[in-house]
Amino acid sequence: MTAGRFVEVLRPGALSTVQDLGRPGHAHLGVPRSGALDLPAHLLANRLVGNPPDAATIETTGTGVSVRVGRAGTVAVTGAWAPVTVDGRPAGWSAPVPVPAGARVEVTAARRGLRSYLAFDGGIAAPPVLGSRSTDLLSGLGPAPLRAGDRLPLGEAAGPPAPVDVAPTGILAEELTLRVLLGPRTDWFTDDAVRLLGASRYHVSTHSNRIGVRLEGPALPRRIRRELPSEGLVLGAVQVPAAGSPVIFLADHPTMGGYPVIGVLHPDDLPQVAQAAPGGPVRFRVVRARPVRRVAGRPLAADSAPVPAT
Known part of the structure; x- marks a missing residue:
C-alpha cells in the first residue's frame, strides 16, 4: 500500500x-x-x-x-x-x-x-x-x-474532480411505485393474486438486505400448490414464498430458487428499491409485454403497457 x-x-x-x-x-x-x-x-x-x-x-x-x-x-x-x-x-x-x-x-x-x-x-x-x-x-x-x-x-487518481458545486439527483420518493412485468410463473397464481399485486400497498420488512427486500402485506393466493423444481432467478425477480408475501431479489440474490416468480421489476426501478427503508410503503404497477415490432424481420423494440383492470 x-x-x-x-x-x-x-x-x-x-x-x-x-x-x-x-x-x-x-x-x-x-x-x-x-x-x-x-x-x-x-x-x-x-x-x-x-x-x-x-x-x-x-x-x-x-x-x-x-x-x-x-x-x-x-x-x-x-x-x-x-x-x-x-x-x-x-x-x-x-x-x-x-x-x-x-x-x-x-x-x-x-x-x-x-x-x-x-x-x-x-x-x-x-x-x-x-x-x-x-x-x-x-x-x-x-x-x-x-x-x-x-x-x-486507494488507487491512483484518474482525473480531476467534477467542476460543479452540487450535482442534481433523482427524487427519493416516500412511497415507491414499481413496474412489474408478469411472468414467468404468473400462471401458478390465481387471477385474484394478480389483482392484489397491482391494487395493494405493501411495506418493507425489517428482514431485508442486499439479497432481497421482503414485503409485508396481502398474501398472493396460488392456483398451483405443488412444489416447483428449482430454476434460474434474475435481478429484480418478484418471488412468492409459501407464506404468500412477495420478495424482490436484489444484486446478491441466489441464482436458483424453488418458489414461483410472479413477475420481474422494470430495471429502471431497481435503484428505487435500493433506497426502500424498513417500513416504507411499496406499490406495484403491473405491466404486460406488447408484441415486439419488427422491421425487415428484425425486432425493433419491446415495450410494455399497464394491465387493464378486471
Whole structure:
C-alpha cells in the first residue's frame, strides 16, 4: 500500500460494504452479479471525484459510516440523503468535497432513503475477485463487510474532480411505485393474486438486505400448490414464498430458487428499491409485454403497457 493512500474505518455503521459494477456473467457458477444496489448513485459519486464508472465505492446502509483519509484528496457522498461532515464541519452532499490528509469524513444516518455511496478519488483498491471488488453477502466473495479499524487501499487518481458545486439527483420518493412485468410463473397464481399485486400497498420488512427486500402485506393466493423444481432467478425477480408475501431479489440474490416468480421489476426501478427503508410503503404497477415490432424481420423494440383492470 502506497504511504497515505488508504482510508481507515472508524465507525462501520449497520452495514457498509465495498461495491463497484459487480461481477456479471457467473450465474452458471452460482455467483450472483452483486455490485452497487443504487447504480446511478454509485456512478454519480465516481463522476464527482473524477473516477471511472467501475471504481469501487463504499455503500452504507441506514446509519452511515465514518472514515479517516490517509492523504489529501476529494470525496463525494450520493444516494440516500444524509448530512456529511469533514472533521466535524458540515460538508456538501452530492458534491465533490476536498479533504486534507488525516481528515475524518462522517456520513451520518440517512434522513431520506437507505443507502449512501462514499467515493474517494482513485477508488477503493481492494483485490478483485472474478473481476470485481464488490462484497457479495450471499457467496462471501469480495471484501468482508467493513469493521472498525479496517484499512482500505486507494488507487491512483484518474482525473480531476467534477467542476460543479452540487450535482442534481433523482427524487427519493416516500412511497415507491414499481413496474412489474408478469411472468414467468404468473400462471401458478390465481387471477385474484394478480389483482392484489397491482391494487395493494405493501411495506418493507425489517428482514431485508442486499439479497432481497421482503414485503409485508396481502398474501398472493396460488392456483398451483405443488412444489416447483428449482430454476434460474434474475435481478429484480418478484418471488412468492409459501407464506404468500412477495420478495424482490436484489444484486446478491441466489441464482436458483424453488418458489414461483410472479413477475420481474422494470430495471429502471431497481435503484428505487435500493433506497426502500424498513417500513416504507411499496406499490406495484403491473405491466404486460406488447408484441415486439419488427422491421425487415428484425425486432425493433419491446415495450410494455399497464394491465387493464378486471
